[in-house]
Amino acid sequence: MTFDFDNSGVESRIGFMTNPLLRDAENRDETSLPIALERPDARFFIFSGPKVLLRGGDEPAVAFLRETVDMLGGRMEEAILLGHMPDGGEGEAEGIPCLAVPAEIEEEGLAEPFKLETLRGLLYSGAVSAEEASIAAQASAMLHWHGTNRFCGRCGEKSAARIGGFRRDCPACGLTIFPRTDPVVIMLAVKGDRAVMGRSPHFPAGWYSTLAGFMEPGETVEDAVRREIFEESGIRVGRVGYHASQPWPFPHSLMIGCICEAVSEDIEFQVDELEDCRWFTREEVRMMIEGTHPDGLCCPPRKAISFELIRSWCDG
Numbered sequence: 001m002t003f004d005f006d007n008s009g010v011e012s013r014i015g016f017m018t019n020p021l022l023r024d025a026e027n028r029d030e031t032s033l034p035i036a037l038e039r040p041d042a043r044f045f046i047f048s049g050p051k052v053l054l055r056g057g058d059e060p061a062v063a064f065l066r067e068t069v070d071m072l073g074g075r076m077e078e079a080i081l082l083g084h085m086p087d088g089g090e091g092e093a094e095g096i097p098c099l100a101v102p103a104e105i106e107e108e109g110l111a112e113p114f115k116l117e118t119l120r121g122l123l124y125s126g127a128v129s130a131e132e133a134s135i136a137a138q139a140s141a142m143l144h145w146h147g148t149n150r151f152c153g154r155c156g157e158k159s160a161a162r163i164g165g166f167r168r169d170c171p172a173c174g175l176t177i178f179p180r181t182d183p184v185v186i187m188l189a190v191k192g193d194r195a196v197m198g199r200s201p202h203f204p205a206g207w208y209s210t211l212a213g214f215m216e217p218g219e220t221v222e223d224a225v226r227r228e229i230f231e232e233s234g235i236r237v238g239r240v241g242y243h244a245s246q247p248w249p250f251p252h253s254l255m256i257g258c259i260c261e262a263v264s265e266d267i268e269f270q271v272d273e274l275e276d277c278r279w280f281t282r283e284e285v286r287m288m289i290e291g292t293h294p295d296g297l298c299c300p301p302r303k304a305i306s307f308e309l310i311r312s313w314c315d316g
């Protein structure tokens, strides 16, 4: 069996993968944020809890000028500099600064066409460009990390954001901490013309998807894939092939998508995590993708990496 699945152009098929910002990480310092805030063309991604401010209507957007932040009472003192849009215009070599800012917004008080939208809503609805949705994912992950790391984990003192929000320092003990990304392995185990998928009790009716789980410290991607597949389905896995990754801001994960080769067939699934887990033939999976399965079974929506893994194997 070949593991040479085509992942060219994958960015256009998976959501949150096309973040265009120049991060310029090596030059971030204490001046980066104040300089960005001085720019009248700076764009702000405004979040109320996990939801992002979306302007619907004819010109949908999730990036706003400062006046919108001020109008909604955004906490500018907690703003984070995400990076710069590469095509700055006006001769600005570094581009337009993009920032994230938290606010407390009463959804009922918002006037049309403004609303608060979940990131899943943004991903699957296609309400804004893939680029804006990708920046929103970064913004959400960063704001969540700051919101849950206000105090030093070593001495308990209040920590403070530094270098535009890409670090927090403890003034008492000197501990420095950086934004987290939690790796998750998500994989399709295949054997010949069949693949393993499972159903979580939280899934919509008829959904089956790839298995997934958090990586643990000291583990390789390959070991995590083998462990998760075995724990959830009882199937043993040999070769593991990397396919693509997807930033997954719930709250700040990175989905590492793999296709792997099952070397056993008997399924004994983990009943506290899955409602069902079984083998599917390629023909059956094709019907699930096309929405023509006789039992109404289906796959996760496009834009999710699980769909990409399933489709890639199915077409491969």
Ligand SMILES: [Zn+2]
Pocket: 152, 153, 154, 155, 156, 157, 170, 171, 172, 173, 174, 175
């Ligand atoms: Zn400390």
